[in-house]
Amino acid sequence: MVMMPPRAYAFIGLNIVRILSIISLILVFSSNIVTLVHDVKAVNSFMEAGKVASTGVSASSGNATIEALQDFDYITGSTVPNQPAGAFWAVLNRLFIIGQTVVLILSEIGWPSKFFTRFFPVLGKEFGLGALGTIQMFLGAAILSHRVDTFTLVSAFFMFSLGCLNVLLGLIFREGAKSKRSVTSWREHAKSALPTHVGPVDIRPMVNAGERYMSGKGGALSEAWGSPPPFVKNLHTGSTTTSDGKTEKSQFSGLGFGRQGEKAAASKGFLISKPVESLPKYAPPRPNQGL
Incomplete structure (x- = not known):
């Protein structure tokens, strides 16, 4: 059985x-x-x-029915309190809960991330799961505090339990919880484990071919290896290749940096002057070497 790294288990669990x-x-x-x-x-x-x-026939019976209806704390078959503007606040409460669940679903999906980072930072990538779990617990407690049907009861209790678990995971992983479960960060981590650059080009075969040609000096080795590249010919003959492909002989080719090169440079007017010897002012005068 192949064992996965601990980060993989954290990624799957989260x-x-x-x-x-x-x-x-x-x-x-x-x-x-x-x-x-x-x-x-x-x-x-x-x-x-x-x-x-x-609108009943008997005013007394109609008033009795209205008083009987007003004795209930909640409207029958609903979660609306029997009080002034009770229906308005009950409907507004449900709309708030629906809107908050939509926001939390988008934050769990992670879209749009810039919106949450700017306007709701606690639900963005820079924060952990503690704030998300706390909001889920608040919503679950608000729903469970009223008498609701079975479907709503189970849904709210399930969300409250997940909110407690998210708070626990937020305490364990802290601000790194969302980055550990992010698919994009997992891909970036996988790419960082592989080399992302190309090494230098190996030019040893070309250099070896040039050395073998130069050592052969146009003999059997040059015939075996074929015609060398232009830059090898230039190294061997001291010539230069122009932009139109023609090869010209250099005027200083084969002279090197020795005495012959200095003579050739002097004949062309290029002289090397030696620096004049100088001593610091504090140094004693040098004795005359001729005496």
């Missing part, structure tokens, strides 16, 4: 928690939409029942 977190957020998003629809229907039914009671 991404499993990431997928489960996205699933829990999607479930909470769906369940809150369902609850919102049920609340609106329950509020409409409650208002219709109040209108029917107020």
Whole structure:
């Protein structure tokens, strides 16, 4: 069995928690939409029942029915409190929860990263999973604090559990949690383990061919190796190659840097002057060597 490095296990584990977190957020998003629809229907039914009671034949029986309806703390079959503007705040609360779940899903996906880095840094790449888990716990507690249906209850409890797990992972991995589970950072780490530069070009075969040609001096070795490249010919004969491909003989070819080269340079007007000997002012005068 091939053992993977510890970083691979951390990458797989964090991404499993990431997928489960996205699933829990999607479930909470769906369940809150369902609850919102049920609340609106329950509020409409409650208002219709109040209108029917107020338009009854007997005023006393109608007033009794309205008082009976007002005794309930919550509207029947909903999570809306039976108080002034209760329906408004209940609907607004559900819309806030739906909006927050959308933001958390996008932060888990990591898109758009620049938006979160600039406007919501705690959900960006520079922070860990602690803030994400805390928000999930707050949302789960807000949903579970009301009497809801089974689907919403299970979804909220599942998200609350994932929020606790994200807080724990945030304490363990701290700010490096999101970078450890990122697919792009994993690819960059894999590329860094491989060489990303090309080494120098091996020119030894060309140099060896030139040396063998020069040692052969146009004999059997030159015939065996064929015609040498132009720069080898220039090294051997002391000539230069012009831009049009013609080869010209250099005027100082074969003279080197010895006495012959100095004579050839002097005949062309190029003289080498020797520096004048000088002594520092504090040095004693040199004795006359002729005496």
